Amino acid sequence: MKQGDARALSPTAQAHLRRRAVETVETGRKQREVAEVLGVTPQAVSRWVSAYRREGERVFEAGRRGRPKGSGRRLKSWQMAQLARTLREKSPEQLKLPFYLWTRDAVVELIERRYGVRVSRWTAGRYLKKW
Secondary structure, eight states: OOTTOGGGSOHHHHHHHHHHHHHHHHTTOOHHHHHHHHTSOHHHHHHHHHHHHHHGGGGGSOOOOSSOTTTTOSSOHHHHHHHHHHHHHOOTGGGTOSOSSOOHHHHHHHHHHHHOOOOOHHHHHHHHHHO
């Protein structure tokens, strides 16, 4: 592992590395020395030690990486549930849409009409597949 690139490790290994660094610093070693031995940056060790002193043991928990599930969505969960029900129970013609079947374009238009949100054809296709 090259210096400062602990991102390639699993979340569990990262948590173990953080714990090891903090424990070593707490025994009296300098943060710079610990960083050199563990192959991470001194800034990372400093952040881990500060977080441990602020929050305690919970900073060693292996967490889920990346964006929180569902963040970045254009539609809320309740809107998606309503749309799914509409697609199952109604045809595009019943909703006065110029389509005979539920296509990506029909879903895009329905979402825009109903919620004023513009989604791409690609996103509408993913919704159709999911529903």
